Amino acid sequence: MGCCTGRCTLIFLCTLQLLAALERQIFDFLGYQWAPILGNFLHIIIVILGLFGTIQYRPKYIVVYSVWTALWVAWNVFIICFYLEVGGLSKDTDFMTFNISMHRSWWREHGPGCVRREVPAPATRSLDDHSYISVTGCIVGFQYLEVIHSSYQILLALIGFVYACYVISVFTEEEDSYRSK
Numbered sequence: 600m601g602c603c604t605g606r607c608t609l610i611f612l613c614t615l616q617l618l619a620a621l622e623r624q625i626f627d628f629l630g631y632q633w634a635p636i637l638g639n640f641l642h643i644i645i646v647i648l649g650l651f652g653t654i655q656y657r658p659k660y661i662v663v664y665s666v667w668t669a670l671w672v673a674w675n676v677f678i679i680c681f682y683l684e685v686g687g688l689s690k691d692t693d694f695m696t697f698n699i700s701m702h703r704s705w706w707r708e709h710g711p712g713c714v715r716r717e718v719p720a721p722a723t724r725s726l727d728d729h730s731y732i733s734v735t736g737c738i739v740g741f742q743y744l745e746v747i748h749s750s751y752q753i754l755l756a757l758i759g760f761v762y763a764c765y766v767i768s769v770f771t772e773e774e775d776s777y778r779s780k
Contacts, residue, residue: 605769606653609661609762613650616755617643623748630705632695638674642667649763658770665763668756675749675756682742682749690742704741712738 624639645667652660681688681695682704695704708715716733 605762605765609653609759609766610650612755612759612762613646613653613664616646616752616759617650619748619751619755620646623752626705626748629709630703630707632704634695635678642671649759653766656770658767658774661763661767661770665760665767668760668763671756672753672760675752678749679746682745704745706741706744708732708734710734710737710739710741710744712736 620639620642624636624643627635627639645664648660649664649667652658652664680686682690684690690703713734714736716735718733
């Protein structure tokens with residue numbers, strides 16, 4: 600087999616998806632974003648399954664991967680809508696943390712060019728409230744960084760879906776040709 604086959608390309612795409620998901624997982628852990636952490640964890644497992652299926656010529660595993668990529672695209676579209684506040688969604692809710700903490704996106708306070716300054720809280724408020732952190736000078740808003748991350752995930756998932764379908768058809772075609780001989 601040549602090096603530029605659909606199989607090799609799918610292996611490369613799965614590797615890129617793993618790297619992108621691990622990078623995203625790290626920043627979601629830093630921001631205590633539990634919903635994305637769970638989603639990333641499932642994504643990593645399914646991408647590894649798809650990678651294994653591609654390497655070991657197991658089309659059923661690749662089918663699971665391709666179905667998951669459709670769900671992954673839907674999840675990332677939701678995240679884009681969430682951070683851009685489309686359809687009544689608000690990035691200021693505690694949805695991403697399952698309402699168990701006041702944490703937000705790590706990029707909110709640590710984006711490129713952001714200057715983080717803590718403002719003293721009044722005695723009547725809780726010390727855990729994040730509204731007493733002033734962030735200024737950000738080159739790019741945190742919501743746009745989250746949208747960029749999700750857009751990249753969507754791009755990789757869509758290309759991975761196309762190549763997964765192609766590899767499945769090649770594998771099943773090879774199986775059929777072996778059975779007819």
